[in-house]
Amino acid sequence: MKIEVVKKHFQKWAKKYDSSNRERMIPCFHDFYGTVVNMISEKRNIAINILELGTGTGMLTELILSSYPKAKITGIDLTDEMLSQAEKKLKKLKNRLTLKRGDFSSTSFGNNFDAVISSLSIHHLTPDGKKKLYKKIYISLKKGGIFINADLVKSESVYIQKLYMKKWEGFMRSGRVDENNIKRRLQGVKKVDIYDTFEDQLDWLKGAGFEDVDVFWKYWNFAVFGGLKKITV
Numbered sequence: 001m002k003i004e005v006v007k008k009h010f011q012k013w014a015k016k017y018d019s020s021n022r023e024r025m026i027p028c029f030h031d032f033y034g035t036v037v038n039m040i041s042e043k044r045n046i047a048i049n050i051l052e053l054g055t056g057t058g059m060l061t062e063l064i065l066s067s068y069p070k071a072k073i074t075g076i077d078l079t080d081e082m083l084s085q086a087e088k089k090l091k092k093l094k095n096r097l098t099l100k101r102g103d104f105s106s107t108s109f110g111n112n113f114d115a116v117i118s119s120l121s122i123h124h125l126t127p128d129g130k131k132k133l134y135k136k137i138y139i140s141l142k143k144g145g146i147f148i149n150a151d152l153v154k155s156e157s158v159y160i161q162k163l164y165m166k167k168w169e170g171f172m173r174s175g176r177v178d179e180n181n182i183k184r185r186l187q188g189v190k191k192v193d194i195y196d197t198f199e200d201q202l203d204w205l206k207g208a209g210f211e212d213v214d215v216f217w218k219y220w221n222f223a224v225f226g227g228l229k230k231i232t233v
């Protein structure tokens with residue numbers, strides 16, 4: 001996938017992204033994002049350092065900063081257009097937020113994070129790109145840190161995959177999502193999305209060094225999965 005194609009896609013979509021009725025485009029919206037929030041930590045009042053890959057307009061960022069009042073987030077995104085929407089929306093939380101424009105597949109992350117999170121962004125990378133990114137994420141985590149990815153995955157079964165895509169389209173239509181938004185999303189599936197199975201991705205996480213990996217939540221082709229970096233490594 002050429003990064004320029006992904007960039008253009010989101011530059012165009014940025015202003016309409018939040019008003020495209022995300023709750024009706026993503027089945028089980030609250031569970032999908034809520035699982036990321038809940039998996040970060042049992043304790044809410046702790047000072048944690050989080051890296052977010054593909055911040056976009058700050059949908060997940062806002063949820064996390066308001067659920068963890070002492071957390072700090074560094075958010076990386078490809079486009080100024082998406083980040084400026086996030087900046088506007090998260091003005092009140094700006095003391096705990098650093099936004100950086102860049103490509104997370106080529107930016108270095110350092111090694112100081114308690115959690116690395118991402119939603120609906122890593123599926124734009126090829127399998128090779130995902131494997132390399134998972135290695136970088138592992139290195140960027142402190143011992144005991146967690147990686148959580150809420151993303152689109154594909155089924156191992158071609159038949160079930162087709163069924164999921166049909167169900168997803170039906171879900172958007174039943175929620176009366178604007179036809180242009182449905183069209184744009186389905187074009188995105190063909191133009192900028194690269195789906196891999198969660199089974200492969202858990203293997204790639206193990207290959208990157210994570211010993212404890214799992215799918216934390218799944219519905220159709222939407223999954224939240226990740227891994228923990230052992231305290232004893």
Ligand SMILES: C[S@@+](CC[C@H](N)C(=O)[O-])C[C@H]1O[C@@H](n2cnc3c(N)ncnc32)[C@H](O)[C@@H]1O
Pocket residue numbers: 003006007010053054055056057058059060076077078079082102103104105118119120121124
């Ligand atoms: C579908 S949006 C998701 C935004 C947000 N995480 C959410 O859940 O609403 C995907 C975002 O990932 C960003 N993105 C995709 N590939 C990227 C890359 N290689 N590096 C940095 N950002 C990337 C896009 O610019 C876009 O803002």
